[in-house]
Amino acid sequence: MDRKEEANGDAELVRRAQAGDTKAFDELVLKFTSRLHGLVYNMTANREDTDDLLQDIFAKAYRSLRRFRGHSSFYTWIYTIAVNMTLNFLKKRGRRQTTSLEQLDFEAIDRDVALGGLLSNSDPVRETHIHELQRRLNEAMLRLSEDHRAVVTMFDIQGLPHSEISEILGISQGTVRSRLFYAHRQLQNFLEEFRR
């Protein structure tokens, strides 16, 4: 399903949900939970905070749904809510940050060609090394500013194009590129030991 078809399907679910069909909203929750979980988790690096925030995000979306006019796609709209609420949460949390990481899908890692070169299958303590890399990656992400972390999460981890990131964050595409550039440079410094 391409983006346009997907957006049309979402618009139909939104229309039904606005008319009071709670099952339609349930479908939207099921559809977007995984993606929004990825967004919030990669910005907070904490499973429990992610779960709590997701509840708040969908509750807010449910309350505000009647005023959604469809000027943007539902996808962009709910992403905007999620990013803003997560950034507010991070500002309130400040330095009180504890990580609690999600489990890794090792089968999917094995299938990823781009990762294969970095993580050799012949390594006898491969899983330990991958867990160490996971820990260090999350630490490095937390050392970025919230704004830089948001663009890295959406671009590098979730694969959103610059144009969508700029719409979600309400900034120009040039600013998105600039933030990515500086974030990558910082990450290179934090993760230098993993360079091959």
Place this chain on the structure above:
Amino acid sequence: MSEPRFSGDDGWVTSLLRLKRYEAPEPGYAVDFLERFRERQRAEMLKGSATRLWLERLGTYLDSGLFPRWMVATGAGAALAAMGGLAWWGGQELRGPSMAGGFPSSGVYLDSRAVVPVELQGPFVPFPATDVGQAGSFDHIQLVPPDYVAPDLRPGP
């Protein structure tokens, strides 16, 4: 990811970041999450008072960006001033000129100016309600003239 890279030297960092794509909650998380979300919505519906829900909706509505910030701030200021004014006016009404000593600890409130203490509650109050409440005391009210002699109502021999 078809977007061109801003810098050619950061390929290894973006490759490392791919690992984070495979951090995910256990299978079935979305279904479990939806169930908890529904439960929470139901609990909030039961718990939330009408006023709280109204205020929350008002907040969300004002927060939606439909109104400029100055308009929201001015409206909130005007509402606060009106509430303050009403509270002050209500206080003046309750205090009134004959309530200098404050309210008795118990009584029946007939209106904002008259208070009938418990001991005088009954079908008949033998003096105007405006005389009640001088510093909370009723000793100054003479119900009978000082030279009045009560008739002997005992039955005769």
